[in-house]
Amino acid sequence: MIGARWRRAGGALWRMIVVWAVATVTMLVLAGLLPDFRLQSAHGDSATRIAVTAALGAGGFGLLSALVWPLLVRALLLVPALVLGLLVFFLNGSLLLLALRLNPAGRGGAAWETAVVVAAAMSAVASATGTALAVRDDDAYRRRLYRLADRRRRRTGDACPSTPGTVFVQLDGVGHDVLADAVRRGLLPTVGGWLGRGDPAGEAVPPTHRLTPWSTDWSSQTGASQLGILHGTNHDVPAFRWYEKDTREVMVCNHPGSAHELQCRAVARTGDAGLLGTDGASRGNLFDGGARQLALVLSMAARRGPRNRSRAGYFAYFRDPANAVRTAVSFAAEVVREWGQSARARLRGTEPRVGRAGLYPLIRAFATVVERDVVVAAVVGDLLAGRTAIYADLVGYDEVAHHSGPHSRDALKVLQRLDRSLALIAKVAGHAPRPYRIVVLSDHGQSPGETFFGRYGLTLGELVRAGCGLPVPRRAAGVLPGAGRRGSGRGGAEARSAARAALRRPAQEAAGRQPPGRRSEPVVLASGNLGLVSFPEVAHRMTRQEIDRRYPALLSVLAGHPGVGFLLVADEEHGGVVLGAGGVAVPLAALEEDPGPLAVFGPGAAAAVRRTHAFPHTADIMVNSRYDPQAGEVLAFEEQIGSHGGLGGAQSRPFLLSPLVLSDPVGEGASLVGAERVHLVLRRWLAEAGGSGDAAKGAVGGLPRRRGDGARVG
Template sequence: MGRWRTTGRALLRVAVVWVVSTLTMMLLAGLLPDFRLTSADGAALTRVALTAAWGAGAFGLLSALVWPLVVRAFLLVPALVLGLLVFFLNGSLLLVALHLIPTGQGTANPETAVIVAAVMSAVASATSTALAVRDDDAYRHRLSRLADRRRRRRGLAAGPLPPGLVFLQLDGVGEQVLRHAVATGLMPTVATWLMGTHRLTPWRTDWSSQTGASQLGILHGTTFDVPAFRWYEKESGEVMVSNRPASAVELQRRAVERTGDGGLLTVDGASRGNLFSGGAEQVALVLTAAARRGRRNRSRAGYFAYFLDPANAVRTAGSFVAEVGRELTQSTRARLRKEQPRVPRGGLYPFIRAFATVVERDVVVAAVLGDLLAGRTAVYADLVAYDEVAHHSGPRGRDAEQVLRRLDRSLALIAGAVRHAPRPYRIVLLSDHGQSPGETFESAFGLTLKDLVRAGCGLPVPRRARRTRSGAEARYAVRVALHRPVGEGEERRPEPDSDPVVLASGNLGLISFPGIEGRLTREVIDRRHPALLATLANHPGIGFLLVRSEEHGAVVLGPGGAEVPISQLADDEGPLKGFGPGAADAVRRTDTFPHAADIMVNSRYDPATGEVHAFEEQIGSHGGLGGEQSRPFLISPLDLTAPVPDGEDLIGAEQVHHVLRRWLREGQGPQVPVGTDVLAGPENSPSPRQAEGPFPVAGGAAQDKIG
């Protein structure tokens, strides 16, 4: 009886979608002059309706049967190109469907067919989704059927499987930002976890508080010799950039060579949206896989499941356009209100933001859902949306808060899918670094760090400072998705004996002198450029410098002639006063890196306001020491062992890696977050106010889907 009821409901949904699609086609035929469902001499309404029903039915059938084959044929096409190609392929299917109408009355020119197909796909998808959400049993049955199919395809055992782990990285979200978002109701899903099933553990980054170092450490177990987001290597004359594909591949190679291990995800793992693969074979939008080519390129296969449904591309495209409009509106409002601090947000940035907050999010979340239904042992996914927006709008700005709200919905969607996976899963939520607010160095003092260095060296200073390109991950992810060459020309290869190479990584600056082997000592720098170190150390926007010394090995210089050997360096004293615990050890560790710059420069930090001065065009920055950028978080299920014993600090991405490895080995019972089923309505979800815990916030669990 239950099977007949389920079949009847499915047939009813098909009929409703068909009727809605028919009405949509009739409406479009009345609105668009180049789309007709009648002959030249017209036809009765019933004849028009019959023609529309034939066309809608044929289009739906073609989409269901032909579309998966078309997408598979275009699997080697870059993700964004495939997304655009969807509209033209959809239009072609509609033209074929019109030719299949027995009366032969359906006509449309190719341009109009693209529009009609897009609208019909969106309407059909919305109708089907609305019906499925109202029918929880049908939706659950569909997910269970997909899970069983993928389980059989992968040859998984029929009996109970040990729990898997899903690591979800919220790029750039600091511990304090997360606590604020939970307390104010921006992230109800996370709030529900923290009140019943998960614990929150803050951790500290190295001096280089950025994704390149942190994610390399988390996925591959080492952050050694990654002094910044970008740095100059004298022996090769190359500038390494963490999110440049060639550099990322080399960093991963070095990490594997140093640790002797392939990475966190080598055993049945999947890597989604990351800089590094972690040793996973299944990858999507992963930077180190960007150079792969060929029919078996798994980085292309990662988004096949998402574009398998043409409605996904239509929905994502609509959200993409809406996000571009949202950014234009928000940036215009900030400019009219003369908000400060503020950085330029024109050019390609609205499209880069839309890619990070819509396209990458949708593809990565869809890939994770596929991994869950396939029963993979470990999945690590990076959602970069907040980091990209916070760089330009500020870490606590309204724009960034809206992104956090939408990310919480994605977390709810993933948590809901866990219930239908062929194995139990534990969800671990973490970040790689935070962000510190503040006016840019150039805006505050009228010159760039490069200008200041040139002035200290007695070199001419250009009238207008050259802008430094943002280090946001999404900027390179866009170019990777387009298969555009990356890295040639952003930082030119310096010539030997040329001017100093000045690079910026948030509020961390690196100064190197090409053509001189090894790290220059303070004494050599003083002989070559007597005013440079004093100019830098005494500038009001500079916090401290790290430089080698022939006498002390290495020293930290600060304002007023302060000079402290790193062996005597202490937290919250001397040049490091106000930078917080762990600063001295972070500086000492970086000094051991072979590719530390001749002069390492950290901007000033104001403990009262938490502000730093980025050497890039970012009002929310990370990369150095100072404030929330060095304090990410780790949220883990209570049935996993505590990351560190009570009273101890979790320090560095390498230690986080070892914690995650330990959890992969633990075979405790399943953990499904409470109150995060995306099928349940808000009225059926427990309110966080009804639970006991340290995070009393308003609102229930997120019940939204991606859109």
């Protein structure tokens, strides 16, 4: 036993010496390459003296990085997270200058900009060397993980249960067919291995997981799906954004205030804190699911108090200077990668195509690098702490697919990197203080297709205005299809709101870009290929007959447009009707016998439409775009060539990848429909693992309801 301890201590000392030596050599090389960085006096020194100066400087920099850096990051948690990321290089350079100033050799100096470069290079090299040494020593790697786990348990004072924990990893926007095709092509070795698709050598391996498709509600987007999955209900969430007449507010799922309000409504409806109410952690999600451990949770982003610990996720990650430098460098590389991919698409004349300029490269880099790194690091910490239930959302694929297309090379490259994140989570789970079951799922898919504006030269809002007899731009006059014109509207991807929350900037959502005070004009909102039309001057939901009396041409103009698949409106005689081209009007009660314009959308469309019709805040007119079943394409009312939010194609078909040791999510021949059903499945699995999903009931205190956080209209 004593001999083993000495061997472990000797190994740790050896690794520290090697890292120190490599850092010293790196400093010497940089001193030779950079004219503003010196390790000798102005009159020159011997090689030995210079080497000693470098060794002392490298040692001092390493010591300051270990002791001072965590304190700096904790102090800077008050700084917005993205600003902290930009300060990484400046802080690292400051530590290097301080190390040179404190150097007992009395030598060395550097200009500010040079110190930044040297510090970044040394942190990266030291991190790579330490990682390489740890990889070569599996025992040391395991001991480090166990030591971290023990430290976390001692800090919390809790004994780790022996029952299995569960990790739910949400790959945002990845459809079932996209995942299955990527596995078939060998692009996702981790997922492929779980499904028994063979190892890289081509040998057969037994499957450990099953892949199950499920169907979303009509509103096929993260707000509705994740609210239903985490909180058991997505009642009265008709779209990604919608207008509520009683409060004259626009609710937007990725707005912190709206997300908080939706979560409060769900908790009040179910009387349940959520899926993660028992020793849970919520990472990178729109909603907290009842968890106490939070990081990058949007519904709590605008709140202050002991429950809002979302910024602790940044500290846990950025307190390691090597992590900070690596993420900052990867962030810059991702921006450059986006510029290159966008330029290539323009040069090749790729169609369909949307604008990718402005802030989009930064938003993409935040989603695919910063948010991914922080969320994965938080999940690793949860595993080492032995938490019972962990739910994390990785949004990178969804963000890129909106602008490049769900089947594009750009999006698949991001999906491959997410597969490597799953591999890391699985590896750490193998060293956790309790066994873990890893469940991977998605909240929706994406359907490709040209934008509505690109196809017809006018927006849905302009089409509505024309049908109401209101002025429209000259190019939209006559409501005639255009000649493939391209707009510059912005999408509604989740990453944009996460970046705004990190910067502490409120989301800017306009209701159909209508100026306040124009209450006589309709509010037109878009959620992918789902459009919503509301008339603020009427306090209740208008019926078909009322709309016809006010705007006689509107419904026929909308239903008859070639880019529109169907409309849903209330009806005084039938309760509700689905309208299609050529005057087709099918009562909701008759859709099973005569689906009318819903036939092309599949057998579950009628039930999804009837359920949404019953919501209190369903719009006066619900507009679903045209769907081409042979090409699988829809027409987005936003500027997205990969979209989701309505009915039609792969957007309504996400997946559930679960371990075989868990019960089958559906019975033989049955199907899994709706996010609320998925919630019940996940709760059942927690109970099977001993996590007792029912124990999450109650514990709803500390989440005050507050109205007035939406975007006010009129």
